[in-house]
Amino acid sequence: MEHTKDKVVIITGASSGIGEATAKLLAQKGAKVVLAARREERLQAIVNEIKQEGWEAAYYKADVVSSEDMQKLAQFALKQYGRIDVLVNNAGVMPVSRLNELRIAEWDQMIDVNIKGVLYGIAAVLPIMREQQTGHIINISSVAGHEVNQTSAVYSATKFAVRAISEGLRKEESPSSHIRSTIIAPGITETELLNTVNSPEVIAMASHFSGLAISPYSIARAIAYAINEPEDTGVNEIVIRPTAQP
Numbered sequence: 001m002e003h004t005k006d007k008v009v010i011i012t013g014a015s016s017g018i019g020e021a022t023a024k025l026l027a028q029k030g031a032k033v034v035l036a037a038r039r040e041e042r043l044q045a046i047v048n049e050i051k052q053e054g055w056e057a058a059y060y061k062a063d064v065v066s067s068e069d070m071q072k073l074a075q076f077a078l079k080q081y082g083r084i085d086v087l088v089n090n091a092g093v094m095p096v097s098r099l100n101e102l103r104i105a106e107w108d109q110m111i112d113v114n115i116k117g118v119l120y121g122i123a124a125v126l127p128i129m130r131e132q133q134t135g136h137i138i139n140i141s142s143v144a145g146h147e148v149n150q151t152s153a154v155y156s157a158t159k160f161a162v163r164a165i166s167e168g169l170r171k172e173e174s175p176s177s178h179i180r181s182t183i184i185a186p187g188i189t190e191t192e193l194l195n196t197v198n199s200p201e202v203i204a205m206a207s208h209f210s211g212l213a214i215s216p217y218s219i220a221r222a223i224a225y226a227i228n229e230p231e232d233t234g235v236n237e238i239v240i241r242p243t244a245q246p
């Protein structure tokens, strides 16, 4: 059965990487995708590409650390398509480093984007989904949301938090059975995420692992699977990583 066609799906962080791949894949499956991020020219180009292939897409420039932007994004999707079926809270940054480097501004940035951004997304769509009596919130965590390494303390903390928030949402909403909650936990994936790293130690280490990276479409296919399951089936967590990732 095909359950994705005509669903209205908002995707944050859709200007590159996993978000871009997810927008393109879902559009090909007949979803109406609303792409959000800060780099407007990238969003415009991706939406043009999707539309040229005959699919439906729109974009809205939004910074996930602004609760106001996220509210406006939800209102834009409603105005454009009349409903919101799915929010993919995908925007994220990963300026990892050891705690003793004291990169406090980067800790703040990760907490703001990776945790508060997810919460502001939920705040923007949850009342609408409750009113509709249907909805699906997909939050992108990470393998780093399951395990901590020597440079991932703060990043992992944010991705553990994403899993806690997703599971809390699932438990809160399960009695009404209207709103589904999914955690997607990718491993090393070929995207622009490493551009957010500034620690020389991590930049040097990253070159050892970058050869392992899998396509962002591997992650997009997992997101598409969770969306396409019937309404009575909650796909609650999927971990996807390179076969060779230690």
Ligand SMILES: NC(=O)c1ccc[n+]([C@@H]2O[C@H](COP(=O)([O-])OP(=O)(O)OC[C@H]3O[C@@H](n4cnc5c(N)ncnc54)[C@H](OP(=O)(O)O)[C@@H]3O)[C@@H](O)[C@H]2O)c1
Binding pocket: 012, 013, 014, 015, 016, 017, 018, 019, 036, 037, 038, 039, 040, 042, 062, 063, 064, 065, 090, 091, 092, 093, 094, 113, 140, 141, 142, 143, 144, 185, 186, 187, 188, 189, 190, 191, 192, 193, 194, 216
């Ligand atoms: N790549 C991996 O190996 C990997 C592994 C595990 C988990 N993840 C997670 O996957 C998600 C997507 O990352 P990616 O790997 O696809 O990296 P990416 O290519 O760097 O994409 C990150 C996206 O987030 C957006 N973004 C960053 N800050 C934002 C903000 N303040 N407001 C709105 N959008 C913002 C960026 O767009 P703008 O700059 O245009 O705003 C971009 O579209 C992240 O949550 C990341 O933590 C990635």
